[in-house]
Each structure stands twice: as structure tokens, then as C-alpha cells.
Amino acid sequence: MKGAPEIILGLSKYNLTHDGPAELGEDEREDIDNYLKEMAGEPLRVIGLAYTEMSVSDWEGNFGGQDGEQPERILEEALQSDQLPLTFIGNFGLRD
Numbered sequence: 001m002k003g004a005p006e007i008i009l010g011l012s013k014y015n016l017t018h019d020g021p022a023e024l025g026e027d028e029r030e031d032i033d034n035y036l037k038e039m040a041g042e043p044l045r046v047i048g049l050a051y052t053e054m055s056v057s058d059w060e061g062n063f064g065g066q067d068g069e070q071p072e073r074i075l076e077e078a079l080q081s082d083q084l085p086l087t088f089i090g091n092f093g094l095r096d
Contacts, residue, residue, distance in 0.1 A: 001079075005036050005048030005091045011079055012050050012088035021087045036091060044093030050086040 001008060014021035015028055039046045054062075062074070078084045 001050045001052075001086065002047055005046050006033070008048030008050045008086070008091075009033065009036075009088055012086040013082075014085060014087040016087050016089050024088060032088070032091075039091070039093045042093065042095075044095055046091050046093045048091045049089040051089060052084045052086050054084075 001011075009029060009032055012024055015024040015032075036046055036048075062078070075084075079086070
């Protein structure tokens with residue numbers, strides 16, 4: 001998943017570390033948020049990245065667009081309702 005880093009960070013439950021995903025605590029969130037503000041002040045367009053893991057059968061069973069619903073809408077609802085635990089990978093900045 002990619003997008004506005006404050007949104008991606010807000011949806012993430014874990015942070016990717018050298019040892020794998022770890023619970024994303026308030027201190028880590030604040031540190032990342034401060035770094036994002038520094039990057040945005042340079043000025044850079046900052047993009048956040050996160051991922052979740054699931055099997056193909058889970059994806060097809062949960063996000064296959066049953067009953068005429070669009071898979072994107074189902075996925076968005078699952079993210080907003082904390083059904084998909086995202087892991088924050090990091091962010092990068094682009095100079096316009």
C-alpha cells in the first residue's frame with residue numbers, strides 16, 4: 001500500500017524492523033511523524049509504504065467482489081475497521 005504517510009502510518013499496527021514486524025507503539029509513531037515533518041519541510045513530496053500478508057485463498061474469499069461489491073471498496077472498509085493488520089515499511093521523499 002502506498003499513499004500519504006500520515007494515513008499509512010495511522011492505519012499501521014506494526015513497524016518493519018531488522019528482526020521483522022514489531023508492534024508500533026506511540027513513541028515510534030511520534031518519531032516517524034517527526035521525521036515525516038522534517039522531510040516535508042525540505043520540501044519533498046513524501047510517500048508512505050505498508051504491507052499486509054494473506055494467502056491467495058483469503059484474498060479471493062474476502063476481497064473477490066462478492067455480491068457486486070468492488071474489491072477496492074471491500075479492501076478499504078477492511079483497512080478502516082482494523083481487519084487487516086498493516087506493517088509500516090517506511091517512507092521516501094520525491095523532489096518536485
